[in-house]
Each structure stands twice: as C-alpha cells, then as structure tokens.
Amino acid sequence: MNTTAPSPGRLARMLDSDVWYSFKTSPMAILAAVIAFLCIFCSVFAPWVSPYNPFDLASLNLSDARLPPAWMAEGSRAHLLGTDGQGRDILSALFYGARISLLVGFASVAVSLVVGVGLGLLSGFVGGKVDALIMRICDVMLSFPSILVALLIDGVGRALFPNAQETLAFGVLIVAISLTGWVQYARTVRGSTLVERNKEYVQAARVIGVAPLRIMLKHVLPNVMGPVLVLATIQVAAAIITEATLSFLGVGVPPTSPSLGTLIRVGNDFLFSGEWWITIFPGAMLVLIALSVNLLGDWLRDALNPRLR
C-alpha cells in the first residue's frame, strides 16, 4: 500500500515476502484493506474531504433540516446523504464522527497495549507471586463482559470528576475502554514469554550479566510481539464498537464532539418520524469500519500463522 518506501531495497523485500503474497492472493483481504483505508483516509482528512463543516454554526440553515438523501424525491444534490434535525450535512458529520471514533479507538488500543504487554511481560518473566496476582486480576476481569467493566469505570470516572472538562472526559472514556482490553494482551504475552524465557539466548544474556529489565525489553519483547499485532488489529474494531455503544448509551464522548455512536443516538429520535437516514448512515459507517478491520485482522492472523501456510 505504501508506494514511497524509504529505500528501494526495503520495498522490493516487502513485495517479495510471504505476507504480501498472501495479501495479493486474498480478494477478501484486499477489499477489506481498501474499505478500511478509505474510511481512515476520510476520517483523518475530514476537514478537507467533507463538503461542509458540521461544527460551523454559521453555515447551518434550518430550512435545510431533515432533507432526505439525494436520490430520494425531496433530496437535494447539495447534501448527498441528507441532513439532520439542525440542517447538518450527514456526510460531513459522518467523516467528523468517524474521526472521533477512530481517535478514541486507536488511543484506547495504544493504552491497553502498553499496559497489557507490560504486565504480561512482567508476569511471565518474573513469575511467582507477581504472576499469580496479575493472572487472578485477569481471571476476575475476564469473567465479566467488557461493556460492563467499561461502563463501571466510566461511571466511577464521572463520579470522581463531576464537572470534567472535555479533554478529561475523553481521558476517562479512553481509560475505561483500555482497562477492559489489556487482559487479552497480558495473557497472550505472558504465554509467549514463558516459552521465550527458557530459550538459550535469554540464558546467554543472563550469563553475561545483562540486567533483567534490559533482557525483558530488548531480548524477549521483540520475540513476543507477533501475536500482539494480530490482537491489536482486532481490538481496534472492538474498541470502536465499545466507544460507539457507550456514546449511544449517553455515557461516552462529550456531546460537543459527536462520534458515530453519538450520531446514532441523536438520529434515533428521528426514527419515528420516518427520517431513517439520520441514524442508519452512521450505523452503516460503524459496521463498515468494524467489519473491514475485523476481516483484516482475520487475514493477518492466518498470514502470520506458520502452521496454516
């Protein structure tokens, strides 16, 4: 996908690799990658791609409110996917909303990846009581549905900071979602670390007196990252869905910066008056992102699994 590689050698090597071959020969993976890329591109460059700025109150015109999509009888060419109750262009709101959804999704995956990989590495490498404690915490967290854990942390965050600023509200949300996700990483990394730490290169490093922390980070960590990569891809989709669910329930992102979940929640009120497009298009966008990322994750898992080659 990246056509401007830093050096021709690296690009040639990439095009020659097994993973790239498996990508080329899987139409599903290519389709998913194209859709995911389009969604991410439109969200990242929302201010340039979208036809209007949905946050610019001056450009809103109430007489344009609740216009149906362009292909319907009363639709207008100016608003391809119609407008919402305040005359906002749905297509633009979609791009801006997806931007916030993706931001929260990626941020919470990054946080849970760091926490999970760190604790998993510690658990597997140190062992003993530390290991037992961390794994018991994992067991307890895994026995509850993640949405419940996220809701609870979110609720506690709301109680702790009743008059939170917008950035703090985002922080609470990201922490709530990432604290439900780290368990998966911790268990995966712990498993691989247990295998790696008895291998000869680790023993050799120990013998020549490398500090344990350095062994953990420089020697073991790079060797356990493969499965983590697959997990992270799938977790991005899960995090985006969790964020949308929380925002739909009204406890997610602050209403001033609506994500896809918020758009669906707001559009839900218009469902009964027949304005289905206000809620269905954000829903479709959400499903499209989650499904394409999931398919990519599935493909990556198979491509990186040597037993399936």
Added chain:
Amino acid sequence: MFAFILRRLGQAVAVMLTVAFIAFMLFQYVGDPVTSMLGQDATQEQRDDLRRDLGLDQPFPLQFARFVGNAAQGEFGLSLRQGRKVSVLIAERFPATLELALAAAVIALTVGIPLGVYAALRRGGFGSQLVMTLSLLGVSLPTFLIGILLILFFSVTLKWLPSFGRGDVVTFGNWSTGLLTVDGWKHLILPAITLSVFQLALIMRLVRAEMLEVLRTDYIKFARARGLQNSSVYFGHALKNTLVPVITITGLQLGSLIAFAIITETVFQWPGMGFLFIQAVQFADIPVMAAYLCLIALIFVVVNLSVDLLYFAVDPRLRIEKSAAGH
C-alpha cells in the same frame, strides 16, 4: 470431586469478596456519603453525628465487615438521585430484566441449535453458507444497531409491533410479569430478538463446529454401518454428544445476557435493571452502581459455579480422570 467443589467454592467466595471490596471502595472514596445525605449546608456537628451513626468513624476492616453484612442482606442504602432504597428499586426492575433475558435465551436455543445442525449436515451447500454468513454479521453487528434496525422495520415501516416499554403487566405481590397479556408478549418480541442475536449466532456456530467434529468419529460410522436411519444417527447419536458444550456455553452466557440487557433495555426503553444502571452511570449514582455490580457478580458466580458442577455431572469422563488422578 469433593476437593474440586471446595476449590470452586473458595474461588467464588474470593471473587465475591473482591467485588464487594470494589463496591465498598466506591462508597468510601467516590463522593462523600455524608455530604450527599445532608446536603452542602449542614453544620459540622450534624456531620459528626451522622458520621458516627453510619459507623464511618470505626476502623477500616470493621467498616468493610459491616458493608459485607449489609450487602448480604441486600441493603445498599438510598439512591442518591431518587432518594429511595436501592434494594426496592432493583427488586422492582428485576422481573423485567429476567423475563427479557430468559426469552432471549429461549430464542437463541430454539433457533440456534437447529440452524447449527442444518449448517453442519448441509456443509458447503448454499443454505448453510448463507446461514454462516448471516451469523458472522450477527456477531459483528453492535447490539444497539440491531435494535434500531428492528424498530425501523417492524415498528416504523410495517407498524406491526410496539417499540418501547413493557406494555400491560400483571402484578403478583413483588413480581410483575408481562407474559400473561397479549400486549406484554407483543412488547417482548423485538427486545428479546435483539438481545438473542449475538447468542444465537454464537450457539449456531458452536453447534455446527461440534457436530462436524462428532460426525467424523467412529461411533457414527458404526451407527451407519448398523443400518440406522439418518435421522436416528443425527439426532439420537450425534446431537446428543454435541449438547454438553452447548449447555455449558448457554449457562455461562445467561449472565452476560443479563449484562448485555443494559443496551437492549436502553434502545427499547425497557424498564429493567440495565436501564436503571445506565441512569446511575449518567448521574454518578454510586449506591445503585455498587448494588448492581454486586448483584451481577453474584449472578455470574452462581451461574459459573452451577455450570461447573453440571459439567461434572453430565460428563462422566471428567469424574473418572479426576478420581484416577486422586489414587
């Protein structure tokens, strides 16, 4: 066997105590209970009195023990937002959630198992591939979106079914049920389907995978060799053996059905516990959140424990291995 049960019981108690401790910490450190009960402009003397009455001046372990004692009796104090007893609030809402979860479980089982068997027997056929693709969609669609789509189709466009509330209910003492009125049934259909979709897809895929596994085994070949009819081989021999893991998963999922009901209840304005919990999260109503947390944990622990024991009773292999290892 006895040691196994004892160990499981120990784990269950440990989980419950952990959850109770989290709930206790919420009470202690998130929001000051004295301020929330007396209001901002109470005198210091009033505060101290209430602090003593509530036992907040006692040592930490003693307070925790008292909290656990109260929680065991279902006592979690007053809701900060509604000013009513939390135990009463939850008791009012519990029947609605239980009915919804049970209805969803029944749908998931009665539709999921036959579809799974079908997809396994007609493997590779058009129908079974369609079923598999639909199930993938069912797993990846967020619950609230399924609810919205159902409302759009059946309530708004076709106008067949109502989209919010429980409809007419019949009350017996503390229990209210919507299962005795036609209106109640009509209101139940859409939420129950919404809640069941994920579990349905899960059960279907599980049954299919197990069925494919079992159909390859020797005793199925022998059953065929004996000249038994297809239906007898499939349902009398094969399906029976796939049901053990299905029972386990269904049991374990009953807890998450009650938890996931939060989303369904919000979409359909269903007056259950989940709806109560969401309002509590929105308004940072700690007593309600803590009580809900403890109740859900209790349901999970009890369900997991009974599934473990049931598994032990259903699968004789486990018993033999365990007792053999013990000798």
